[in-house]
Amino acid sequence: MVTMGNLMSRLINTKALPTDCVEKVLYRQFRKIKLDTNLGRLSRILDKDHFVLVVHSQRLYSNKDVVNSREVIIGIVTPIDLLNFITHSQDDKHKSVSSSEESA
Numbered sequence: 001m002v003t004m005g006n007l008m009s010r011l012i013n014t015k016a017l018p019t020d021c022v023e024k025v026l027y028r029q030f031r032k033i034k035l036d037t038n039l040g041r042l043s044r045i046l047d048k049d050h051f052v053l054v055v056h057s058q059r060l061y062s063n064k065d066v067v068n069s070r071e072v073i074i075g076i077v078t079p080i081d082l083l084n085f086i087t088h089s090q091d092d093k094h095k096s097v098s099s100s101e102e103s104a
Contacts, residue, residue: 001027001076003050032071039082046079 007025010016016024031045032053045052054075060068 001030001051001053003027005050033077035074039086042077043082046077046082050078052077 002022002025006027007016010025011018027050030051030053031049032055033042033045034055042052053073054077055071056074057069058072060070062068
């Protein structure tokens with residue numbers, strides 16, 4: 001995974017050159033969560049990390065008797081994504097309450 005912030009930081013600090021391979025600026029360690037991870041845990045992870053990968057276990061059937069499993073990335077969450085979700089959820093709740101009060 002490469003982020004714009006990490007890339008720019010490394011270029012500015014001359015830890016990477018524009019001619020270097022992308023591999024030089026890759027994040028090698030990152031956190032993963034599953035779809036059933038609660039938002040509180042996600043928030044605590046994002047306090048320390050720039051992003052979190054959302055993963056899902058996928059079953060692979062290679063033949064009748066063999067079932068393998070692999071982890072598939074289904075999303076990437078950043079702190080701004082979490083903030084937008086919380087903000088939009090609050091807006092939706094507020095609109096829902098206002099609509100029900102008006103119809104009463």
